[in-house]
Amino acid sequence: MKNNYVQILYFRNSFQGVPGEDRQHWRSFLVKLGADNLKGARSEELFVALQKSVYIVYAMLGDVSIYVVGKDEYDELTLSEVIYVIMSCVKDVCGKTPTERLFLDKYGKICLCLDEIVWKGMLENTDKNRIRRLTKLRPPTEV
Incomplete structure (x- = not known):
């Protein structure tokens, strides 16, 4: 049976310069x-919103809701590319479309993959093969 509440499984707190009370507002928003728009949405169907000059691209991936937020040069097109990479990496790590468990x-x-995609609020990688190589967790080789 599905829960009737939303649980935040991963939240990257990279609101540089945003006061704490505004951060809570954004989480609630x-x-x-998601509660208003993702009910009955198909897996990987993208939705776009604009709030206070901030772009939001979001989607369901199995049981998991994914939101990508940006402004200025991180417009809805850039965020769409980022969310597709995130969804692809999550599916690769999980081996299939993920359940919450x-x-x-x-x-x-998954956190390692997300760190390779976005680092300190800046887009780093969108190449899935490069992200996979960077997250192999192999010990350094001797020189």
């Missing part, structure tokens, strides 16, 4: 946005 089981590896 995203939860409400599977997402939590693979949580560490």
